[in-house]
Amino acid sequence: MWHIIxxxxxxxxxxxxxxxxxxxxxxxxxxxxxxxxxxxxxLSQRKGAFIIIKAIARFxxxxxxxxxxxxxxxxxxxxxxxxxxQGVFPNxxxxxxxxxxxxxxxxxxxxxxxxxxxxxxxxxxxGQWEAAYSIGMTRPVILRRIILxxxxxxxxxxxxxxxISLVKDTSLAASITIVEMFEVSQQIAAQNxxxxxxxxxxxxxxxxxxxxxxxxxxxxxxxxxxxxTPIN
Amino acid sequence: MLRVExxxxxxxxKKALNNISAAFPEKQTTVIVGPSGSGKSTLIRSLNFLERPxxxxxxxxxxxxxxxxxxxxxxxxxxxxxxxxxxxxxxxxPHLSVLQNVMEGPIQVLKKNKREAAEEAxxxxxxxxxxxKADVYPTQLSGGQAQRVAIARSLAMHPEYxxxxxxxxxxxxxxxxxxxxVLLQIANEExxxxxxxxxxAFAQQVANKMIFVEDGQILFDGPVKEFFNTDNQRIVxxxxxxxFKNI
Ligand SMILES: Nc1ncnc2c1ncn2[C@@H]1O[C@H](COP(=O)(O)OP(=O)(O)OP(=O)(O)O)[C@@H](O)[C@H]1O
Ligand SMILES: [Mg+2]
Numbered sequence: 001m002w003h004i005i006x007x008x009x010x011x012x013x014x015x016x017x018x019x020x021x022x023x024x025x026x027x028x029x030x031x032x033x034x035x036x037x038x039x040x041x042x043l044s045q046r047k048g049a050f051i052i053i054k055a056i057a058r059f060x061x062x063x064x065x066x067x068x069x070x071x072x073x074x075x076x077x078x079x080x081x082x083x084x085x086q087g088v089f090p091n092x093x094x095x096x097x098x099x100x101x102x103x104x105x106x107x108x109x110x111x112x113x114x115x116x117x118x119x120x121x122x123x124x125x126x127g128q129w130e131a132a133y134s135i136g137m138t139r140p141v142i143l144r145r146i147i148l149x150x151x152x153x154x155x156x157x158x159x160x161x162x163x164i165s166l167v168k169d170t171s172l173a174a175s176i177t178i179v180e181m182f183e184v185s186q187q188i189a190a191q192n193x194x195x196x197x198x199x200x201x202x203x204x205x206x207x208x209x210x211x212x213x214x215x216x217x218x219x220x221x222x223x224x225x226x227x228x229t230p231i232n
Numbered sequence: 233m234l235r236v237e238x239x240x241x242x243x244x245x246k247k248a249l250n251n252i253s254a255a256f257p258e259k260q261t262t263v264i265v266g267p268s269g270s271g272k273s274t275l276i277r278s279l280n281f282l283e284r285p286x287x288x289x290x291x292x293x294x295x296x297x298x299x300x301x302x303x304x305x306x307x308x309x310x311x312x313x314x315x316x317x318x319x320x321x322x323x324x325x326p327h328l329s330v331l332q333n334v335m336e337g338p339i340q341v342l343k344k345n346k347r348e349a350a351e352e353a354x355x356x357x358x359x360x361x362x363x364x365k366a367d368v369y370p371t372q373l374s375g376g377q378a379q380r381v382a383i384a385r386s387l388a389m390h391p392e393y394x395x396x397x398x399x400x401x402x403x404x405x406x407x408x409x410x411x412x413x414v415l416l417q418i419a420n421e422e423x424x425x426x427x428x429x430x431x432x433a434f435a436q437q438v439a440n441k442m443i444f445v446e447d448g449q450i451l452f453d454g455p456v457k458e459f460f461n462t463d464n465q466r467i468v469x470x471x472x473x474x475x476f477k478n479i
Contacts, residue, residue, distance in 0.1 A: 131323035131382075134280050135337040135389060136313040138305075145340060149327045227327050227369040 004197055008188045012181050012202055019180035021209065023098065024167045027105035031166070032159075034110030039117040040143070057114075064111035069104070070172050076104045077176040101173045109166045113159060120155035121147055153224040160217035164210045171206070181205055233258050234279065234315075234393055234424075239288035239299070241274055241448075248274040249285055250448035256393065256441075259422040263435040263456070266445035267470065272428045275445065276395045279426065280317045281308045313341065316386035318396040322378040324370035330357065330381050331366040337389045349388075356384040360414050376407030380414055387418070394418075396427045400434075412438075432474045436460055444470070 041057040044050065064072065077100040080093035095103065124147050132142040174183035185202035189195045234256045241249040248271045256262045256279075264272050277283040279290075287300040292311060297303055324333050334353035338344040344352075357363050360380040370378055379399055386394050399415070400408040412434050419425060419438050429435055435442065435456070442459035444452035444467055452459055452467055462468065472478050 125323075127319060127321055127323035128325065130282055130317070131319065131325070133282065134312055134315070134317035135385075136309055136341040137337070138309065141340050145336065146325055153327070227371060229371040 001197065004192060004194055005201060008185075008192075008198065009201060011188065012184050012205055015179060015184040016181045016205055016209065019098070019173070019178055020167065020170050023101055023105065023170050023173065023178075023180070024163070024209075027102050027170075028109060028163050028166055030102070030106035031109035031113055031162075034106060035113035035117050038110065038114035039121060042114070042118055043121060060107075061111045061114055064108050065115075069108050069169055070175065072108060073101065073104050073172055073176050076100045097173070097176050097178045100176060101170070101178055105166060105170065105173075108169075109162050112162050116155050116158040116162065117151065120151035120158075123154050124150050153221075153228075156217065156221050156224060160213060164213050167209050167213065168206055233291075233293065235291040236279070237289040237291070239275070239278060239285045241271075241278065241283060241285040247448045249278070249288075252288075252445075252448070252450055254443055254450060254453060256424070256426050258392070258424050260440035261419045261425045261427060261438050262441045262443060263439035264426065264428045264443045264445060265430070265432070265435060265470070265474075266451075270445045271448040272445050273397050274448075276397050276426060276428050277317075279393075279395055280312060280315055282317065313389075314392045316389050316391040316394045318379070318382050318386055318394060318399050320398040320401050322370075322375070322382045324373075324378055324381055324385070326370050329367050329369055330362065330373070333370065333381055334385045334388050337385065342389065353384070353388060356387050357381070359387075359417075360384045361410070374407060375403045376410040379403065379411045383411070383414055383418070387423075393424045393426060396425065396429075398428050398430065401430060430474060432471055 038057045038061060041053055042061075044054065077095065077097060080095070080100075082092050083089060084092045121143075128146055128150070129142060132146045137145070170180055171182035173180050174186065179187075181202050185198045189198035192198070235254070237253045239249045239252040240247070250271075252271075252275060254262075254275075264276065266272050274283050278285050281303070284303075285299050290297040290299055290311075292314065295307075295310075297307060297311075324330075325336065328336060331350065331353050334356055335346070335349040338349040338352065339346060354363065354366060357366055360383055362377055362380055362384070365373065365377060365381070370381065373381065383394075383399075396415070400411050403411065408431070412431070415425070415427070415434075416438055427435075427438065439456040439459075442452060442454065442456050443450055444459070446466070452462065452464065459467065460471065
């Protein structure tokens, strides 16, 4: 048994370093950017043609929160190649597995995080806006200098939740032929007939990665809460 | 000079401002008093476009802003550049140190360089008696200290007018005194101010001009001496209630 672990653990770890971690990080960074823009669009007070953009943003969040991630992965990887549009995509939209994975994960986590960011911006007391307005700041400056720095602190725990969920959800990438950690553990289990050991082992790796994130969250919370007087 | 004419503002079916016209002389302190819910906050906030009356005119020197029309952002920013608001709840930026709170406007809005802004911020903090608090965060301040930082923050913008909406109502008398002393000093330096307050003793000392508001209307508008010697029974009653004369 020890032998099984010592021989398969490096393979699983390698898959983690090659796929799970990079896909998670890249998807989350892109997802955060999408989320920030989506939140700002939805909170914008602009009228006119802009309401169409707002409607699109709302639709996007609704769509990705209302459908299973696994289904989204299948549509993007297996389905889009059949989306043949004359002149634009005559051969459908074909993507490498990793690209399809990152695209789907980014859009999915972006939808959730946009709600987190939107709520955190709304949670900042209105007096902060008023004080900044009275100083003569424009809305973009107020957001950048006054509101977002405070909203970041509020949104850190839920954003960390999303990141941790994303790391675990990358195991679904196995279903679109990405040989990430979970896929590797399945392949090994199919050879050595030790599913309990193999799946427990890969679970330990996921737990390890997520623990690092939890620790990072704790650290960031401490840094961003410098200005808050501790309760007690 | 700043002047408004025929301001009207309704909240639902409540007329918060009912055809209010008033002038706020330069280099003087105008104190607005009146019972709770009379429209004092609505009036002073309208002067900084934090509230938008449905109709009326806002005159700033030779600028005439028609409030019944759409007012563009540039005009609003222009007015806000020349005026500052101090709030009852201070509204300091909690994620910035005291010094940074004072520097933020000059750097972001006036485009001053950091060194210059810091230098002046230190001077202003010294002026409000908080030189040693420059590097702490607002949560570590008492209410009186926080309000003095807010005053320093507004002074840093070199506004033509400072509007203060019940700046000391959240403070106990000792802390209130700290703030009132600073305001008196600023008034003596001929900073144009408009102050909403319930503190009649302070009003009497600091005001050049008094405005008494009730039910969204102005019942008195005149020199401070006249206000405290009026024989208008409503105002006499109000003053004696506010000063606990007939308790
Ligand atoms: N945002 C709002 N929504 C609805 N009604 C409002 C709003 N702001 C003010 N009012 C109403 O308008 C009237 C005037 O309010 P305002 O805050 O200007 O009074 P005030 O003189 O400042 O009172 P106080 O001394 O209690 O601060 C009140 O009847 C109040 O209930
Ligand atoms: Mg008020």
